[in-house]
Amino acid sequence: MSLIVIKNGHLIDPQTGLNGKRDILIDKGRIVKIAESISPPPGAEAIDVEGCVVCPSFTDIHVHFRDPGQTYKEDIFTGSRAAVAGGYTTVVCMPNTLPAIDEPSLVRYVIEKGEEAGLCRVLPAAAVTKGRKGKELTEMSLLKDAGAVYFTDDGAPVMDAHIMRKAMEFAGSIGSFVADHCEDLSLSSDGVAHEGEIAAALGLPPLPPEAEDTMIARDCVLSMHTGMPVHICHLSTKVGVEIITWAKAMGAKVSAEVTPHHLYLTDEEWLDFDCKAKVSPPLREHEDIEALRWALASGIIDIVATDHAPHAHQEKMAEHQHCPPGMIGLQFALPIVLELVRKDYFDLPRLVEVMSINPARKIGLNPPKIKEGETAEFTIFDPTESWEVNEETILSKSKNTPLLGRKLIGKVKYTFYGGKIVYRD
Numbered sequence: 001m002s003l004i005v006i007k008n009g010h011l012i013d014p015q016t017g018l019n020g021k022r023d024i025l026i027d028k029g030r031i032v033k034i035a036e037s038i039s040p041p042p043g044a045e046a047i048d049v050e051g052c053v054v055c056p057s058f059t060d061i062h063v064h065f066r067d068p069g070q071t072y073k074e075d076i077f078t079g080s081r082a083a084v085a086g087g088y089t090t091v092v093c094m095p096n097t098l099p100a101i102d103e104p105s106l107v108r109y110v111i112e113k114g115e116e117a118g119l120c121r122v123l124p125a126a127a128v129t130k131g132r133k134g135k136e137l138t139e140m141s142l143l144k145d146a147g148a149v150y151f152t153d154d155g156a157p158v159m160d161a162h163i164m165r166k167a168m169e170f171a172g173s174i175g176s177f178v179a180d181h182c183e184d185l186s187l188s189s190d191g192v193a194h195e196g197e198i199a200a201a202l203g204l205p206p207l208p209p210e211a212e213d214t215m216i217a218r219d220c221v222l223s224m225h226t227g228m229p230v231h232i233c234h235l236s237t238k239v240g241v242e243i244i245t246w247a248k249a250m251g252a253k254v255s256a257e258v259t260p261h262h263l264y265l266t267d268e269e270w271l272d273f274d275c276k277a278k279v280s281p282p283l284r285e286h287e288d289i290e291a292l293r294w295a296l297a298s299g300i301i302d303i304v305a306t307d308h309a310p311h312a313h314q315e316k317m318a319e320h321q322h323c324p325p326g327m328i329g330l331q332f333a334l335p336i337v338l339e340l341v342r343k344d345y346f347d348l349p350r351l352v353e354v355m356s357i358n359p360a361r362k363i364g365l366n367p368p369k370i371k372e373g374e375t376a377e378f379t380i381f382d383p384t385e386s387w388e389v390n391e392e393t394i395l396s397k398s399k400n401t402p403l404l405g406r407k408l409i410g411k412v413k414y415t416f417y418g419g420k421i422v423y424r425d
Contacts, residue, residue, distance in 0.1 A: 002028050003044035004421075009054035009380060013370040014349045015357060024054070026376045029419015034372055049380050052413060055352045056368040057089040057379045059359040060330065062154070062179075062233060062257060062305035065091075065122070067113060068106070069098025074310035074397045076110070079330075080119040082308070082396040084415040084423040086330040087355075087379035090121040092363060095132065096155035102127040102138045104146035111147050119422045123363070128153045128167045128178055134160055140170050149363040152179040154233060155280075157215055159185060165222050172228030175364075179231035182215035182240075183281065192320045194267040194282040202270060204320060207282050209237045216240045220247035220254050229253040231362070234307050236262045236281040238291035245300050255362060257305040258292050260329050260336040261402075269402045275316050276402045279309070280325035296354060297346040303359045306333050310398030327401045331394065335410035338383055342409075376416040385411040 006024040011034070013019075023038035024031055040046040065079035066072075076093075083091050093110055095101035101110065107124050114122025126148035130136045132155070140151060151171050158164040158180060171178045191207025193199040199206045216232055220243055223230040232244065235256045247254045261279060266286055269277035277283060295301040309326025316323055337351050360367035368377035387393060389403040415423035 003041055005038055005040040005044050005046045006054060006380070007046055007048045008050040009052055011370055012053055012055045012348050012352055014352055015056070015367065015369050016371050018370055019349065024370070026419065029376055031370065031372055031374050031376055034370070047414070049413065051384065052380050052382045053348065054370065054378055054380050056356040056370060057377050057415060057417065058087045058333070058355045059090040059363070059365070059367070060088050060306050060308070061092045061303065061359045061363055063091045063093055063308040063330065064096070064310065064326070065093045066097065066310060068109065073312050076113040076122055077117040078395070078397040079308070080114065080117045080122060082328070082330040084119050084417065085395050085412060087334055087381060087412045087415055088120060088330060089368070089377055089415065089417040090123065090360060090365065092123050092125050092149055094152065094154045095125055095127040100127045100132045101125070102130050102132070104142050107143055107146040107148045120417055123147065123149045125150050125152050125154070125179070127151065128158055129163065132156050134158055134163065137163065137167055137170065140176070141174055144174055144176055150177050150179055150231070152181070152233065154179065154181045157181050157183045157185065161218060161222070164219065165226060168222055168228040168230055169226055172226070177229040177231055179233050180215065180219050181233050182212050182219065184211045184214050187211035187214065190321065192278060192282070193270050194284050196267060196285055198267040198270050202273065204270060209239060209284070212237055212281050213239045213243065216243050220244065220252050223247065223254050224250055224252040227253070229255070232256040234259050234262065234281060234305070235292065235301060236284050236288060238288045241291045241295045241300060248300065255302045256300070257303040258296055258301045259305060259307045260333045261327060263289060263292055263296070263340065264336045265402060273320070274402065275318065275320050275323040276327060276400050278320060278323050278325045279327055293340055293345050296340070297350065302354070303362060304333060304337055304354045305359065306330050310396055311400045312398060313400070316400045328394070328396045328398055329401070330396065332389070332401070332403060332408060334381060334412060335408035338410040376419045378416050379412055380414040381410060381412045383410050385409070387411050
């Protein structure tokens with residue numbers, strides 16, 4: 001339908017200063033009028049969203065859509081479907097595929113598959129090193145020209161500091177950046193769960209927090225000395241928060257993301273020995289979660305990124321040593337971050353910043369705006385609607401989450417992308 005009127009929504013966009021009840025008129029995919037009250041023109045579809053929030057749609061700079069090579073876990077269509085159900089219209093796919101995304105043709109493959117799906121903007125990150133083996137840098141300029149938005153060996157750290165420094169220098173010189181999976185493999189070894197009381201009580205191989213902290217410190221120091229940017233993936237420790245706070249105060253070009261599961265779940269999820277709790281970095285203790293929440297509120301952490309990591313059911317049923325780490329998250333990010341709003345860690349405009357504006361800008365995009373003349377690209381959600389996480393409500397191909405059977409509060413009702421409704425609850 002060409003004409004759509006969104007009625008009675010609470011519009012929030014820190015970029016335009018919107019924070020109040022307004023109507024929106026959309027004509028041929030473009031926002032043509034925002035006013036306190038708009039009477040639907042003849043033939044228009046009127047959508048009453050009383051009690052809902054309308055905000056710029058979300059960007060997730062860290063997802064795994066498993067294509068190429070492991071589409072039995074997820075594919076770009078099913079991942080896109082889950083994304084728009086979570087309010088996302090831009091996602092960045094990680095390069096730990098089979099083969100790794102380390103050649104321009106593979107970068108273009110991901111972009112083209114996303115365009116075929118047509119639900120949201122699907123962009124690839126490319127590998128830092130060839131084959132993600134940590135030995136030889138990829139052809140970063142060619143990969144960037146093909147459409148890679150940044151560089152990471154995610155799922156594996158860049159262990160060699162000299163290679164990491166060269167990668168940061170080269171990526172920075174071409175207007176990009178490196179994002180690191182911070183894990184010192186000599187410390188993490190065969191660890192499964194956070195080193196603490198839970199792992200000790202259950203006899204699970206411990207994964208000490210310093211395996212993450214030491215690599216964060218290394219990358220921050222490299223950034224400070226080179227003057228080049230570095231992005232810390234899935235920050236999970238209280239000490240990591242302190243290191244990044246120090247690095248930013250010293251002028252290092254460091255940014256950081258946090259996942260919804262590290263803001264919400266603790267290592268107590270292991271108490272029933274369910275390997276759906278296995279994730280890398282591991283779920284931490286309550287004091288780590290509290291540090292992460294306040295760091296997100298204060299601006300030390302810049303971005304919420306889901307690290308959406310689908311796995312097949314049989315893979316997550318394996319013994320904890322052999323089970324792959326990771327859990328899905330695209331549909332759960334909004335309700336989890338909304339809980340922090342309800343608990344007064346921060347307000348709704350800050351939610352929009354960390355889920356929409358900051359991540360889009362980080363990858364060089366202009367964030368969606370709710371403004372007359374702009375293409376309609378926003379999400380509408382009910383902040384009070386309760387819904388159950390189950391195999392029917394999960395739109396991802398995989399269902400690997402400890403949240404199965406639980407109720408969450410906050411539900412996306414509509415997602416607009418390219419001027420069209422791509423998700424309707």
